[in-house]
Each structure stands twice: as structure tokens, then as C-alpha cells.
Amino acid sequence: MHIQDALGDWSARPGPLYARLSAALAAAIDRGDIPPGTALPPERSLATRLAIGRSTVMHAYARLREAGILETRQGSGSWVTGARRTGTAESPRESLAVAALRNPAALVDLATAALPAHRRLREAVAALGVADAGTAAVLDTPGYHPAGLPALRAALAERLTAQGLPTDAGQVLVTTGDQQALSLLAAHALPDGEPAVVETPTSPGILDVLHGLSVPVRGAPPVTGGGDDLPALVDRIRPGLVYLVPTLGPLGRILGPTDRKRLATALAGRDALVVDDVSQAGLAFEQAPPPLAAYAEPGNLVTVGSLSKLHWGGLRLGWVRGSASLVAALARAKARADLGTPVLDQVLATRLLGIEDEVRAERIAELRDRLAHATGVLTESLPEFRWTPPEGGLSLWLALPAGTATPFCEVAARFGVAVVPGGVLSSRGLTDDHVRVVYARPPEVFDEGVRRLAAAWARYRHAGDDQPVLL
Template identity: 40%
Template sequence: MPMDPADLADRLGRWSAGRGPLYLLLAARLRRLVDEGELHPGTRLPPDRALASALAVGRGTVVAAYEQLRTEGRIVRRQGSGTRVAGPSRPGPQETTGAPVFLHLLEPQADDVILLACAAPAEPPPILLTAYERALSQLATVTGDIGYHPSGHPHLRRAVADHYTRRGVPTDPERVLVTNGGQQALSLLARAFVEPGGPVLVEAPTYPGALEAFHERAAALRTLPTGLDGFEAAVRTPSRRPELAYLVSTHHNPTGSVLPPLARRRLAVAAATADVPLIDDEVLAHLGFPGRRTPPPLAMYSDTVITVGSLSKSVWGGLRIGWIRATRPVIDRLARLRAVHDLGGNFPAQLAAAELLPRLETLCQDMAADRRARHDHLRAELARHLPQWQAPPVTGGQTLWVRLPHGDGDSFAQTALRHGVAVLPGSGLDASGGSREFIRIHFLATPDVLTEAVRRLATAWQAYGGGHDRGDPAPAPRSMAV
């Protein structure tokens, strides 16, 4: 039996008090109930008409809200069996989970599963241990400091500012806010700039963690091709001007593309002219292959660009250090917002990060040849065992954006998982509803692990129906199980 519509209406509370289309506001409140576990996986939700009657809204509002959550993977709608919160009511590989797609990357898998979905260094480099040794020596001399620094430790804010100044973007420490990783930086920016139902421009495809941050704010996502191509036309009409725009300009996640200097200038100037806050996600900016210079941040071309950085991809994911570079009024606003939720970050980690930052580019350069070798090895193995897959080369970053010759990434990812490899289906990275024929895989593993991963993927592809010609029917799509 579905849950009582009146009971769900009570749990939703005052969801309609906000700006934006009603269906997005309703979807935001339902999303929160699902993500916080108040609506358990397998729970059958009320029918469209029944919930609409209980909420005194049109049926179309409920239908659109349900559809929004279905595309996010939070609910499942099947004719004849109603609408259920996504996730297994009992264990089984055929079911889905109720967590957002971004969280699937972080959940532990069986010991024998090769994880090619979440891209980050697998162990801390020796230079991080040295940085912590120096940080602990400094910590031993601290007096008169209770350790609360909502904007970040002064040493680290200075180190981040100097980092940008060396790259040709003069920066004062007051224009830097330290965060617990790049993901917290995106969440803070979404809270600061996006009202429920507010339009946000994103690339299609793009980083899934950014999509989750904007979904949490019930943003109305509007998409443009990689590089935000067409941005000037998209913001020309004041009534359709977005509240925020987001892109990964360097070693784009997931395609690996790099925005050329002229396009950077045009985009930054257009955003400033239209008064649209533009986020330049630079988390992958320093991961170019040998001989590739790190392009300048978009902030070089416009002082209003908001730059996000992090050490999670270049050093180690367990070092939860990120930052935001922006104008002082924006930093002050974000600092007040951050203090409501968190009075500061990890003190020793920030001291260690301050030691690391002057050496960041050298560290990345030292690892560049190894990353390129692993990239080349993975592509060679794919070409040998799966020649019908399209895996274009990249000039840096950590991932390949692979196009399947038929079928869809969601259902193939399930098959791959049953054969011991976790990959990321493209649909979860594309707010336009596209990229279903893609998967994202990383090349950070050792060559022997990558070889075994491709062997398993080839076996999974045969089981999936990889021997069929393009004209043959593809296997029926199923929800992602990772």
C-alpha cells in the first residue's frame, strides 16, 4: 500500500514558501526527505492525484516533481507498481539505491571490485607526510589561538593568495575563503547565490558533485555544451538571466577538454557584463601531462569570476582542503554562511596545506609523466580488447569519457559491476538528460590493475550484448546499482 497522502503532506511541511516553479520546490522538499532517510528505500509514495489533492496543487505539479526525482535516481516509477523511493527493499543486484549518484562514488564495494568510478589519488604522497611534520612543529608553538578560523587559517589564506599571484592573478588573503574540500566550496556557493527554483547554467556533461549541490538548492538547471558555448546568447535576455553559472575550464570533468585562452576571455567578460556570477572550477587545473602548461584562471580576465580550488585531486582526497577566491564582499558573505554550519576547518591540515601549496606545481609536474603513461596504457588496452568503444585521448586530468557503440551507460554499469568493475554512467553527469551512451572511467590505477579492469569490462561487454551489430536491439535500460 502507498503511504497516506496526508501523512506525506505533513512531513513535507511548508514546502511552497519560496521562489520558483512549484514542482521544483516540491521536488526539493521530497529530495530532502529521501536524502535524510525519512523516506526509506522501497517506500511506496502516494499516487499523483492523491498527493496533489492532499497538497491542494494541480496534478501536473506532482507529476513534474516526481519526474525530476526520477531523473536524479531518487525514485522509481513503474506502470502498474506505482512510485517508490529508490533503493532495495531487500538485498539484490537488480535493485537501485536511494542515495544521490554522487554518493555512489564513495560507498565501499566488495574487495574484489576494481573502482574506476571515483577519480582521486589512492594514497597520500610522501611530500604530504613531510608537510604534516612541519605543521606539527608549528602547532607545538601555538599560543593564544583557540583554533576557530571560519575564513581559514591566516597562513593558508596567504599561501592560496600567493599561489594565484604567482599565476598572474594578484590576490590578497582577504579574497580567499578556505573550505573543507572543493565540494563544500560548491555547496556554500549554491546556498549563497541560488534561490529555490532559480536558474543555473551548467555544462552538459559536467562534474556530478556540482549537480548535487545545485539540486540541493532546487535549482532549475539549464545546460549548454562544454565550455558554456552559447553563453552570451543565453544571458542576453534579462528576464532569463541565470543566478549562477558553473564550468570546469581546465581538464574538464568528464571530457578532459581545455578551454582556449580567447574563449576564456570572452566568457569571463560576458559574465561580468551580464552580472552573472561565474564559477571556474580549477580542482583539476594542475593535472596537465608533460609539456602542457596550466592555463590561466578565468579570473585573469575578469575580477568578478569566482574560482574554486582544492588539493583532493592533485595531492590526496583525504586532505580535505579547498578554497574559494572571489571579491571581498562575496568572501565576507560566504564566511558568514560558513560560520553558521562550521566554525573552521582542521587546524593541522591547514598548516600542512600551507606548506604544500608553494610546491604544488612541482608535485604535479613530477607525477605528470606517470599519469600520462597510465592514460596511454588504458587507451591501448581498450583499443585491443574493446575496439568498438570510442575513448578519445586527453591532455591531462584523470578520466576518459567513453562512448559505447550501443546500449546505455546505466544498464552497462550494472553489468560491469557484476563482473567486478565499477564505472560511472554518463547520465548522472548530464542535467540535459543526455550522455546516456557514455561512461566515465579513470586511469589512476596501476597498469596491471588497468589491464585486469579492461579484461573484466570486455567480458561484461560480451555478457551485455557487445557482440551485436549497431542495428541490433540494445539491452533494456536498468537503473544504476553502484
């Protein structure tokens, strides 16, 4: 567990700041979230990450040493007592789920990029029952479909074919969310710890997967900014996996058809498995071009998608489109993990694909209205921040006028609003001069969130980059 995950909403505790921090660390150690022998971050590093003064961390560590919980040696750092010392297992990146849910009752969440269930999904749930012939037929089977419900695989294949990527059902694997799709593909492509290449910034999901596999990760410029150097980088480091988001990545841009063809042709036939994540394609304001695999034949171009972004975050259904042999291999690995994605969810998803055009039209109309509202609110409340209007999706990529996003987001959390520091969307924290803000919230929620964000920014800038920020 990352140390900021383990600390939770530590600054909301009573008492002096150093006492709050030491109490949160002691509680995390007692729970086992920070195991015995774990090396804690250096004082300066933790202070920067938490947007507090170094002396606060020094006093907190001193309290833990007095209690016999922490041991420190000059030149060797500090670690939790009670077991053989190990290297720290924490990463500089914080889990976004934990960051967004530290105190859900008091937090205005502008970090989680997901929508509530659409009206049509609610209607479909209400209609779902054994009286439906299709559902009844599924319930008459044992319910084990490791590669996915045949009807859903066929519907996804038909959908992809209509979008310009000819596909048959045997080329589609249904997964429990796109995160499982990425996990299966990464484990398949990187069995011996080969390096991976991702864009900077990129999806936090793929970084979590690659961090879990402990493989080297190299960053590349966003392909929506040109991506002309990507083939040369692939030739130089020979990665096992290349993960790309040419359709609505963090920057909110979409790679055009001509550039897609050039990129697909350049990467086709390489040893690397090239993963094209189209999970947000349904949220494009204008119809997005076909996936990269539509522009080149070789089987190393793989497409990953999801129903969660368009329909509902709680509908944990994703899919992989690749060669039949790759899908069969991934299905075997998935069967070992969970025997298959829940079948009733897949029955519901099959219905939703039949009305996806209607759902998308309603979503896009709503998102356009909310983007226009958010633009006005941000321009008035945070005029120094800069961003490029997105071509779809749920988020804005805001450039900070000064300072660093990670400590600023810590301050924002103390003011009761969650946003995503850009550093967690980079393999090396190189985009920590930006924050990702979800604009697709009801206007009254967004307004309150920006009010708190503006107050946090005023406090952060008043304190200065290297000074503690107290409430």
C-alpha cells in the same frame, strides 16, 4: 536517498533475480532508507535503470504487495505503505560515492577520480608535530578561523597571483573541500530558487548541490567546444549561477587563452555569479592558462579550487577566490555550518603549497605513463569504444559503440568493476552514451578492471538493449 543507493549490491544476493530485488527493497524500507509513503519508480523505468527485464520488477513488486509492504493502484503507481503517500524523492542520478563503493572488497574501482597520498604529503604528515614552531603557534590559538588559516589564505593568494590572477588574502576563503565551496556559492547565488546553468557534461558535485536546492538546471554545450552560445543562453534565462569547468572537465580538455578572454569578457558584469572550477588545473599535462577572472575585472567571476586532486583525495581542502565582500558573506555562512575547516589540515596544506611544483612534476610524469598504458589496454580490449586523448586529469570519456551507459554500468558492477555512466554528469541525462573511466590506477589494477569491463560489455551487447542481463 536515491533508490539505487538504497538497493546497494542487490544483485549479489542468492536466489532468483526478482527475489533478490524484492529482498533488497524490503531491507531498504525496513532500514528507513526508503520511507513510508515514498512512490517507487514505474516498473519499466526501474528495469531500464537496473538493466533487468520488466517482468523481474513486476514479480519483485508483487512480492512486496503480498507482504503488505507495497500498495499499487491502477494509474497511480506503487508506493510504500505505512504513511501518507508522497512523491518520490529519488533522482535518476545515483550518488557516485555509493556506486563506486557497493562492494569495495570485490570491486575494481575505475569510477572514483582521486589519487592516493603523494610521497611528500606522507613525509609532511610524519613531520607534523608540536615541535614545529609554526604548528606550535597555531596550537596556541583557540583554533577558530571561519575564513581559513591566515597563513594558508596568504599562500593561496600568492599562488594565484603567480599563476596570473592577482589576489590578496582577503579574497580567499578556505573550505572543507571544493564541494563545500560549491554549496556555499550556490546557496548564496540562488536564495529564491533562480535557475542555474551548467555544462553538459559537468561535475557530478555541482549537480548534487543543485538537486539538493531543488532549483531549475539548464544545460549548455561545453565551453571547451566553443561555448559561443552561452552568453545568449544566460541573457535568455537570467540564471543566478553559471558553473563552468574550462580546465579539465569530464571531456579532459582545456580552453585556450584567447577563448578564455572572449568568454570572460562576455560574462563579466552579468547578474549571474559565474563560477570557474579549476580543481583539476594542477593535473594539466601542460601549464593551464589563468582562471577566467584573470581576463576581466568585474566581481561576478569567481574561482573555486581544491588541493584534493593533486595531493590526495583525503585532504578535504578547497577554496574560493572572489571579491572581499563575497568572501566575507561566504565566511559568515560557513561559520554557521562548521565554525571553520580543521586547522591542522590547513597547516599541512600550507606546507604542501610550498612544494607544489615538485609534486605536480612527479604526478604528471606518472599520469603520462599510465595514460599511455591505458590507451594500449583499451585499444586491445574494447576496440569499438572511442575517446579523445585528454589534456590532463585522471579520466577518459569513452563513447559507447551502442546502447546506453546507465544499464551497461549496472551490468559492469555485477562483473565487479565500477565506472561512471555519462548520464549522471548531465542535468537531464543527455550524455548517457558515454562512460567515464579513471585511467590513473596502477597498471595491474587497470588491466583487471578493463578485463571485467570487456566481459560486461560482451554480455550486455549479447543480451540486447531491452533484454534482461543475468549472471
